[in-house]
Amino acid sequence: MHINNSDSNSSLPYREGGGRVSTYSFSVEPFHVDFTGHLFLGVLGNHLLNAAGRHSHNRGWGIDQLNERHYTWVLSRLSIELTEMPAQYEHVEVETWVESVMKLFTERNFLIRNADDGRIYGYARSIWAMIDVETRQPSNLLELKDGDILNYVIPAEEKPCPIAKFGRTVRFSNEPYRAIPTYYSDVDINGHINSVKYIEHILDLFPREQFEHNFIHRFDIAYKTESYLGDILTFFTEEVPEDGCATASTHVEIRKHVGVAEKPAGEVVVQAKVQFKNT
Amino acid sequence: MHINNSDSNSSLPYREGGGRVSTYSFSVEPFHVDFTGHLFLGVLGNHLLNAAGRHSHNRGWGIDQLNERHYTWVLSRLSIELTEMPAQYEHVEVETWVESVMKLFTERNFLIRNADDGRIYGYARSIWAMIDVETRQPSNLLELKDGDILNYVIPAEEKPCPIAKFGRTVRFSNEPYRAIPTYYSDVDINGHINSVKYIEHILDLFPREQFEHNFIHRFDIAYKTESYLGDILTFFTEEVPEDGCATASTHVEIRKHVGVAEKPAGEVVVQAKVQFKNT
Numbered sequence: 001m002h003i004n005n006s007d008s009n010s011s012l013p014y015r016e017g018g019g020r021v022s023t024y025s026f027s028v029e030p031f032h033v034d035f036t037g038h039l040f041l042g043v044l045g046n047h048l049l050n051a052a053g054r055h056s057h058n059r060g061w062g063i064d065q066l067n068e069r070h071y072t073w074v075l076s077r078l079s080i081e082l083t084e085m086p087a088q089y090e091h092v093e094v095e096t097w098v099e100s101v102m103k104l105f106t107e108r109n110f111l112i113r114n115a116d117d118g119r120i121y122g123y124a125r126s127i128w129a130m131i132d133v134e135t136r137q138p139s140n141l142l143e144l145k146d147g148d149i150l151n152y153v154i155p156a157e158e159k160p161c162p163i164a165k166f167g168r169t170v171r172f173s174n175e176p177y178r179a180i181p182t183y184y185s186d187v188d189i190n191g192h193i194n195s196v197k198y199i200e201h202i203l204d205l206f207p208r209e210q211f212e213h214n215f216i217h218r219f220d221i222a223y224k225t226e227s228y229l230g231d232i233l234t235f236f237t238e239e240v241p242e243d244g245c246a247t248a249s250t251h252v253e254i255r256k257h258v259g260v261a262e263k264p265a266g267e268v269v270v271q272a273k274v275q276f277k278n279t
Numbered sequence: 280m281h282i283n284n285s286d287s288n289s290s291l292p293y294r295e296g297g298g299r300v301s302t303y304s305f306s307v308e309p310f311h312v313d314f315t316g317h318l319f320l321g322v323l324g325n326h327l328l329n330a331a332g333r334h335s336h337n338r339g340w341g342i343d344q345l346n347e348r349h350y351t352w353v354l355s356r357l358s359i360e361l362t363e364m365p366a367q368y369e370h371v372e373v374e375t376w377v378e379s380v381m382k383l384f385t386e387r388n389f390l391i392r393n394a395d396d397g398r399i400y401g402y403a404r405s406i407w408a409m410i411d412v413e414t415r416q417p418s419n420l421l422e423l424k425d426g427d428i429l430n431y432v433i434p435a436e437e438k439p440c441p442i443a444k445f446g447r448t449v450r451f452s453n454e455p456y457r458a459i460p461t462y463y464s465d466v467d468i469n470g471h472i473n474s475v476k477y478i479e480h481i482l483d484l485f486p487r488e489q490f491e492h493n494f495i496h497r498f499d500i501a502y503k504t505e506s507y508l509g510d511i512l513t514f515f516t517e518e519v520p521e522d523g524c525a526t527a528s529t530h531v532e533i534r535k536h537v538g539v540a541e542k543p544a545g546e547v548v549v550q551a552k553v554q555f556k557n558t
Contacts (some may be wrong), residue, residue, distance in 0.1 A: 030332060030342065031325050034463065035470045035508070042464065046310050053309060063309065119550065134319065183483035184490060189367065191314045204462035208508050211463060229314070230486050264555065 018212045020154050021097045022058065024051040025115055027168050028090045032209065038085040041216055042199040043178040045078065048077065048110050048124055049195070051094045055108075059152055060145070070133045071144070074124060074223075075195055077107065081163040081218045082112070082122030085144050091115035097154045099161065104138045105129055110163035114208040123163045153246060154230075158279075166220050169271040172236040177257075182227065192226045193233075205235060214276035218249075221272040225255040234266060242275065282542040290517065299433050300376045301337065303330040304394055307369045313490065320495050321478040327389050327473070330373045334387075338431055339424070349412045350423070353502075354405060354474055355384065360442040360497045361391070361401030370394035375496065376433045378440065383417045384408055385428065385488075388440035402442045405414055445499050446549040448530040451515035456484060457535075458513045471505045472512075483530050484514060485553075493555035497528075500518050500551040506535040513545060521554065528554040 024047070032043040056062045056073070059064050063072055095111040110124040130139045133275045139148055180201065199221065227233060236253040251273050257264035303326075335341045335352070342351055365371050369535045372389040389403035391433040411416045416503060420428055459480065478500065515532040530552050534545035 029326055029329055030468065031475065033468050035466050035468055037468050046308075049310055050308055127522070184485060184487065185319065185479040185483050189309065189312050189313050189314055190318050194310070196310065200464040204464050206463060208463065275555065 020152050021095055021265070022051065024094050024096070026055060026092055026094075028030040028088050028092065028227050030088055033088045034150075036215075037088045039087070040200075041080065041085075041203060041219055042196045044080065044112070045199050046076070046194050047092070047094060048080075048096070048126070049075070049114075051110065052095045052108055052126065052128075054278075055096045061149065071130050071139055072133055072163065074129045074131050076129055077127040077166045077220070077222045078086065078124065078195075079126070079163065079166050079218070079220045080122065080124040082214075082216065083120050085117075085215050086112075086114070086121055086255055089157070091253075092121070097159060098149070098152050099125075099154065099156055099159075101141055101149050101153055102149055103140050103142055106141055109159075123161050125161055125163060125165060127166070163218075166222060167273070169222075169253065170238050170274055172234060172251070172253045176234040177237045179232055179257075182229055182231050182233060184229065185230045190226075191228055193228070193231070193269075195221075195223060198254065198272075200271075201233065201235070201254075202272050202274065205237060205252065207210070207248075210276060213245075213279060215279050216274060217247075217277035218275040219272070222266050223270055223272060227254075227269045230255040230258075233269065235242060240273075247275060247277060248271045288479050289412070299431050300331065300374055300438070301334040302372050302374050303333060304370065306363050306374050307367050309367055312367045314487075315362070315490060315494075316367045317494065318366070319479075320364070320482060320498055323359065323365070323391070323473045324478050326371070326373060326473050326553065327357070327359075327375070327391075327405070328354070328373045330389065331387055331405065331407075332395075340428065350418055351409045351412055353410050355408055356406040356445045356499070356501045357403065357474075357497045358442065358445050358497070359401065359403040359495075361495065362488045363398075363400050363495050365391075365393070365400055375437060377428070377431050378404075378433065378435055378438075380420055380428050380432055382419050382421055385420055386551065388438075390440070402440050404440060404442060404444060406445070422526035442497075445501060446552070447502075448552055449517050449519055450533065451517055451530070453515060453517065453531045455513040456516045458511055458536075461508055461510050461512060463508065466508045468509055469505075472507070472510070472548075474500075474502060477502075477533065477551075478531075479511065480514070481549075481551050481553065484516060484529075484531065489555060492558060493526075494558050495553060497554040498551070500549060502549055503547050504535075506533075506548045511536040511539075511546065519552075526554060526556060528552045 024045050034040050056155050093113050093115045099107040101107050106128050108126045112121045186193050186197045234255050238251045239248045240251050241248050254270040256269045257266045305326050307318050313319050372392050378386040378388050387405045391400040411418055452502050465472050465476045513534050517530045518527045519530050520527050533549040535548045536545045553556045
């Protein structure tokens, strides 16, 4: 196991929840809610990524600090499971911590709760790799900074994250459901399509009625490769029954095409699963 | 003139800048910057609207307070003029105040500056109407709450906003440049296409190269009528030389179509102007 239970973290600056857990707060702004008055999942995703960024930064592992060393964090997978989506004007707290560190990946978890009454909206899991900016190759997390990252691990037995890990998506044999071009607003500072924009584009596959009587219970997304400004994205969808669940999941695959999308093939950029539940 | 210079505002809770001006701060998050490392204009627009919302709320004129009285604010025009766009990790302060109140409209201004060194990024002007939610008719601002709104006015002689007011756009005679469908992520809590989403869609009309060597010096947008989830938006563009300016403006008109956009006609939803300058 690559887990270090030493007490060396006791010298870290303490924040709410202790030296290995950070808590970040935000309010659900009117401009961040959908037509049902609930937070957009993409905006929640953004807040989770911000929480992750600050937690890393405060421990010397932020992207801005790593860039000087020519490394950067790459989000590989994100799974969000909610019993309720925060509503307009609610105050939300996100706890984040690292559950494990392997050679090439680290698992970071999130707890999402109401800051006023403490009720839990849900949890999230994420998997990150560290890559060398020049070579685009993954780096050995255990060798960087003399294994310092292990000081921040909280094993699952100590702080559980009670949602399933990312599950596989099906194979897609059908025709693409939609193809969209990508523009200026889709890309981040690296010129890549923004990870949150994929979430928006995926939810845009569903009609208005889908959101009127349901909420997004679970959303899983795996980032397989980067796409760039100007790429055409094609979206494949498949309804899949979930074991022991009343409602099916929609599995989604996004493939990219440089220029016009002529063939159904194309490199896989993103795989995702969306499960709605009745409100 | 509908301006009240009385000293009755001295009993208001004081915030930075005095009782009629509020200052709101934000940081330029990594997930809010474009590929040049500068804040997305749409995100800046969001921050301005948030500042406006809080300034109104703290004076008893917030949307949540007005909804109880069946009124709501509607943004009619927004003009942003910048000498520089805030960059990633910079700390920004937005000052906002009301310059004038007329029967059916109020003018609200913004100053945008760096919180650390005080340098001014630019200014913004906006025009708002108050409508009755049931009848959709504009309300008389001077009659609501016994003319209380006049207590918050700072006339231009006292606090100038040194950018031009919104100027007209040209007539568009050409074919539409682009047509796009609207989806779940485009709409706000009222089911209308979000005012900031129009800004994104307009900037998405420009190719990558436009942003590589230029920044958005000035952006004007007039909201003429609402569009809804499922409407098709068509975009008309025209290059227009600006008097005394080296660079032309791009004038944009957005029209809406219910269902498929067959005709170039269609109700005008938005008119806008974008002026880039060399960086």
